[in-house]
Amino acid sequence: MFSRRQQSVAPQRVVFDDRVHSASIGTLATAFCVGGALTLLAFTTARASRNARLAGPADGAPLMRAPLQVVAPVDLQRYVGLWHEQARLPNRFEKRCAGDVTAEYTLLEDGKLQVxxxxxxxxxxxxxxxxxxxxxxxxxxxxxxxxxxxxxxDWMRWLPFAWGDYWILKLDRDYQVALVGTPDRKYLWVLSRAPRLDDATLQAELDYARSLGFEVDRIERSGR
Known part of the structure; x- marks a missing residue:
């Protein structure tokens, strides 16, 4: 067996130079800030580029995303009565409807309408x-x-969520055809006094709805 000679080694003293240490921290902090700024700049540029593609002036997207405007004024005395639904965007509360759909409005003494x-x-x-x-x-x-x-x-109607939007977006002078929707563009209806609206008039209503940003390609024709 070989024996190993042990040598004692004096512990080395580590000395911190405050100036070097501070400089290192400063360098890391600067690098972190610069890196974060570059990352933020890249993200902002990419988002701006994406928005430019989605809402560029060539496709008219800014107009389609503008807040919807309603017809004004509307004479409720002329608006009441029976309307026939011609087309609609799919919705959960008309899933079971397989034929004709109508909406009849009656003006009440307090100024509200019965639907x-x-x-x-x-x-x-x-x-x-x-x-x-x-x-x-x-x-x-x-x-x-x-x-x-x-x-x-009745007992629930004091709650805000118990009410839904009903915006008259287009109405002819004779109150024979109406385009009704919601400001979030999720719901849309084409209504007419006649049980059946001719294809040209219906298409004109849908084209107008498309210009407002509604997903007309998803339209369902009522009772057809």
Whole structure:
């Protein structure tokens, strides 16, 4: 067996130079800040580029994303009565409707409207729901066609979420054809006094809705 000679080694003393240490921290901090700034700049540039592609002036996207305007003024005395639904964007509360859909409005003494919606089901029966519509005032536009509709029970109608938007976006002079939608562009209806609207008139309404940013390609023709 070989024996190993042990040597004692004196511990070395580590000396910190405050100036060097501070300089190192400063360098790291500067690098971190510069890197963060460059990353933020790259992200901002990419987002701006993406937005430019999605909403460039060539495709008219800024106009389609502008806040929707309603018809003003609307004479509710002329608007009440029976309307036939011609087309709609798909929605959960009309999933069962397989035939004709109508909406009948009656003016009440307090200025609200009674709303009676009917639709024919696949088995030939008729489903109906009764609600209330109220005027949602628009500053500087008296009589604007902005309403709110509720089909909730009376005791729930004090809650804001019990009401849905009903905006009259287009209405002919004779009150025969109306385009109704919501400001988030999720809901859309084409209504007419006649049970069947001719294809050219219906297409003109849909083309106008498309110009407002509605997804017209998803439209369902009512009762057809």
């Amino acid at each position: 009676l919606n009917r639709c024919m089901l696949s088995d030939g029966s008729v489903d109906e729901s009764i609600g209330i519509a109220r005027i949602a005032p628009v500053t500087g536009q008296p009589g604007a066609g902005r309403l709110e509709v509720s089909f909730a029970p």
